[in-house]
Amino acid sequence: MFIKIGLIGKGNVGSCFLELLKIKKNYLNKKLNLKYKVIAIYEYDGALINEKGIDIDEILLLRNNFRSHKDWKENVKAIDSISNLNLDVCIDTTPTNPNTGEPALSHIFKALNNNINVISSSKGPFYLKYKEIHDLAKLKNLLVKYEATVASNVPILSIKDSLKGNEIISIKAILNGTSNYILSRMSSEGVAFSVALKEAQELGYAEADPTLDIEGYDAAGKLVILANELFCWSKTIKEVKIKGISKITQHAIELAKSEGLIIKHLAIAEKGTLIVEPRLIEKDSPLNIEGTLNVIELQTTYSGPIIIMGRGAGGYEAGSAILNDLISIHRIINNIK
Numbered sequence: 663m664f665i666k667i668g669l670i671g672k673g674n675v676g677s678c679f680l681e682l683l684k685i686k687k688n689y690l691n692k693k694l695n696l697k698y699k700v701i702a703i704y705e706y707d708g709a710l711i712n713e714k715g716i717d718i719d720e721i722l723l724l725r726n727n728f729r730s731h732k733d734w735k736e737n738v739k740a741i742d743s744i745s746n747l748n749l750d751v752c753i754d755t756t757p758t759n760p761n762t763g764e765p766a767l768s769h770i771f772k773a774l775n776n777n778i779n780v781i782s783s784s785k786g787p788f789y790l791k792y793k794e795i796h797d798l799a800k801l802k803n804l805l806v807k808y809e810a811t812v813a814s815n816v817p818i819l820s821i822k823d824s825l826k827g828n829e830i831i832s833i834k835a836i837l838n839g840t841s842n843y844i845l846s847r848m849s850s851e852g853v854a855f856s857v858a859l860k861e862a863q864e865l866g867y868a869e870a871d872p873t874l875d876i877e878g879y880d881a882a883g884k885l886v887i888l889a890n891e892l893f894c895w896s897k898t899i900k901e902v903k904i905k906g907i908s909k910i911t912q913h914a915i916e917l918a919k920s921e922g923l924i925i926k927h928l929a930i931a932e933k934g935t936l937i938v939e940p941r942l943i944e945k946d947s948p949l950n951i952e953g954t955l956n957v958i959e960l961q962t963t964y965s966g967p968i969i970i971m972g973r974g975a976g977g978y979e980a981g982s983a984i985l986n987d988l989i990s991i992h993r994i995i996n997n998i999k
């Protein structure tokens with residue numbers, strides 16, 4: 663049996679996922695008995711569609727010229743088309759409107775309403791409508807996976823399966839690489855906030871409009887997903903107390919340093935509350951990471967702190983998380999232990 667896949671969004675993450683499907687094809691086929699066909703690849707202005715399976719090698723060779731491929735159909739929209747293709751899994755990798763969760767939110771509801779399992783790297787739907795998505799998936803007896811939405815391939819959502827014999831008390835994390843890069847540069851090199859931000863933009867870490875990163879909204883969204891997953895909550899981003907880093911001065915950083923402390927932009931979930939704000943931490947804290955890395959510290963009842971760190975962004979990082987989600991879905995729907 664082939665798993666029939668529809669991919670929405672062929673940008674950085676979508677393309678890296680397709681490449682990983684190709685690179686790992688033998689492993690998937692032979693070791694995991696996971697045989698797949700990519701039936702549709704949607705972009706905003708049309709789609710590649712082939713019900714016998716799109717030739718991924720040809721598409722990857724064409725790079726940005728994929729619209730010249732024989733399977734390309736103009737003006738086909740995912741929202742109108744995914745219900746017609748008998749898909750098993752719909753993978754959304756579109757950019758999210760942070761206020762509405764669109765277009766991913768509609769894609770996810772449409773897929774679930776049409777009995778299609780979902781994988782998403784788009785986080786908006788999950789910090790806005792976590793409960794509604796899960797309720798619908800449960801009602802339809804379908805799977806929804808979204809490991810890539812928090813720290814990409816750092817397996818922090820799936821870690822809950824390994825901690826069933828324990829209890830998580832609190833989460834403290836750095837979930838936004840851009841703001842961590844800026845604070846690291848201010849602290850280690852003494853550069854001003856505006857200079858560090860400009861550097862982050864020049865290096866491609868920060869968007870032209872960096873508000874979501876530096877004001878904490880991006881980290882807050884990831885914190886909601888993480889806390890909902892690990893604490894079985896159903897919160898939304900409206901319940902996060904958010905404070906950004908744009909008001910942090912060089913003077914404040916130097917003052918902290920003189921006390922052996924560091925200012926970090928922490929995302930914290932404990933005792934039913936969600937907070938993203940600059941906090942002072944000890945210099946030798948495991949949360950004192952440099953640059954664009956992400957780190958998550960779980961305080962547990964029976965094992966003390968458990969810390970996991972890694973690259974929180976990147977096309978291959980997110981693509982690998984999606985592939986892992988696909989493997990999980992394959993195992994569950996085919997009842998493989």
Ligand SMILES: NC(=O)c1ccc[n+]([C@@H]2O[C@H](COP(=O)([O-])OP(=O)(O)OC[C@H]3O[C@@H](n4cnc5c(N)ncnc54)[C@H](OP(=O)(O)O)[C@@H]3O)[C@@H](O)[C@H]2O)c1
Pocket residue numbers: 670671672673674675676704705706707740755756757758765783784785810811814974975976977980
């Ligand atoms: N990049 C990362 O490191 C990373 C890591 C984890 C999660 N994510 C999340 O993954 C998602 C994708 O990120 P990305 O870096 O791959 O973004 P990207 O390079 O901008 O790719 C998104 C693609 O989706 C297309 N698209 C937009 N609206 C669409 C629609 N309605 N239907 C079909 N396709 C549509 C875009 O087309 P146009 O560009 O032509 O509009 C673009 O090709 C985002 O939600 C992001 O937050 C990214």
